[in-house]
Amino acid sequence: LRLEHEYGAFFLKGRASTLKVFHTEDEDSVGNESKPTKPFFLLHRGESTEFDVIFKPTLAQRLEGKIRLLVGDTCSNKILVELVGEGHRDRFAFRGLKEDTEERDAKSSLNKDIIDAIRENHMDFGHCPIGKRCHRTFAIINRTQHRFLRFEWEADGPFQFSPKVGHLRPRRAKEIKVSFKSNVPVTYRRHLVKCKVTKIEFQLPPRKVPDWDDQKCIVSWKTTPRKDPGDKFYKMEKVVEPVPETDHTVVEDSTQEAEVCLSAAVAYTQLKTNTIVVQFKDTLPFQTRTATFRIHNRGKVALEYYWEELVASKPVKKPYSIALMR
Numbered sequence: 001l002r003l004e005h006e007y008g009a010f011f012l013k014g015r016a017s018t019l020k021v022f023h024t025e026d027e028d029s030v031g032n033e034s035k036p037t038k039p040f041f042l043l044h045r046g047e048s049t050e051f052d053v054i055f056k057p058t059l060a061q062r063l064e065g066k067i068r069l070l071v072g073d074t075c076s077n078k079i080l081v082e083l084v085g086e087g088h089r090d091r092f093a094f095r096g097l098k099e100d101t102e103e104r105d106a107k108s109s110l111n112k113d114i115i116d117a118i119r120e121n122h123m124d125f126g127h128c129p130i131g132k133r134c135h136r137t138f139a140i141i142n143r144t145q146h147r148f149l150r151f152e153w154e155a156d157g158p159f160q161f162s163p164k165v166g167h168l169r170p171r172r173a174k175e176i177k178v179s180f181k182s183n184v185p186v187t188y189r190r191h192l193v194k195c196k197v198t199k200i201e202f203q204l205p206p207r208k209v210p211d212w213d214d215q216k217c218i219v220s221w222k223t224t225p226r227k228d229p230g231d232k233f234y235k236m237e238k239v240v241e242p243v244p245e246t247d248h249t250v251v252e253d254s255t256q257e258a259e260v261c262l263s264a265a266v267a268y269t270q271l272k273t274n275t276i277v278v279q280f281k282d283t284l285p286f287q288t289r290t291a292t293f294r295i296h297n298r299g300k301v302a303l304e305y306y307w308e309e310l311v312a313s314k315p316v317k318k319p320y321s322i323a324l325m326r
Contacts, residue, residue: 001041001051005065010083011054012067014041057087086119091256092149092197095173096138097121100190100261122190125180125264127301133181134264140176140195142168148209150200150248155193158182159262166213167200167246174213182266190261199254202246209246216243270299 003012043049057063065083100122128134142149149168153161153176160179168174202209218241223234274294283289297303 002068002070003065004068005063005083007058007063009055009057009063009085009087010065011056013052013054015050015052053081053083055083055085057085060087060089062086090258091142091144091147091199092151092168092258093141093143094121094138094258094260095141097123097260121259122261122263123178125262127265127267128180128182129301129304130185130266130268131181131183133179135180136178137175138178139173140168141173142170144170146170146206148200148202148206148248149197150250151195151197153193153195157191158186158188159191159193161193163213163215165245166215167209167211167248169209169211170206178262180262180264182264185267187265189263191263193260193262195258195260197256197258199251200248201251202248212243212246214242214245217241218243265300267300269301269303270297271303271305272296272298 001012003010041049053067055063063085065085067081067083069079097120099120123136123138125134125136140151147170150166151168152165155161155164158180162177162179163174166174220239220241221236222239224237272295274296278291278293280289280291295305
């Protein structure tokens, strides 16, 4: 395998420990000065192996590379792996999101000469039942060493973010919960949601700056006036109030946007049974018989079910004789 790239950002590493490696001598070398300069991998008939391609950029730029297969001393143009990586130096990052493989395949098939690096910014809810709220979580990370960040999600549609607004301390992460619910069948494919991130500053020392987001609240108990003068005790009422956002100053020209794509499919559940009546054979007293029937989920979403015995149903009593049968 020949790795062709610039800046030394791509690395190729074999996984299989049983893969044999041997070397060929350089044709220009003479006598004892010959050294193994070309490593080759010996793959027997019917065998397979795996390789890891590692991308480690040192600059914020787009880089490309290629992996060619050499059979002997001949370079094969038919077997070619194109490498595309993009180095980023962002103040923040997301953790827990995945790459959209369908988007990657679509972009690769549009133009073979232009291949874009795909970010991991996709969350797939999968198939969700109608009327049931589904939840997924991921994290937003502050990569700066000394800067506080403020994030705000521009989400007012079917997907709800919690917290929607918050502060991020340096080198800290905060979990974001995304909720989704629909009462009608619907499909969302790569629904785009933007997040604005800005640098903020406080008058307080960093250690005294409290953590804040719109889910923070203060719980207190207040006494209510007695309606009846004869009451001996006051009634306590629970009061929940949101914590106000900490005073801060936004750094000019520091706003940065990020995008998260959400996918979900909502559909009705479909159930099919092979019978609606379970008929047991004649059964003697204290004898046990078992009948079997099948239920089949024909829909695209998971089917949650439970069995409930009708209260109105009562066993049918039939007269029988206790006399011995001769």
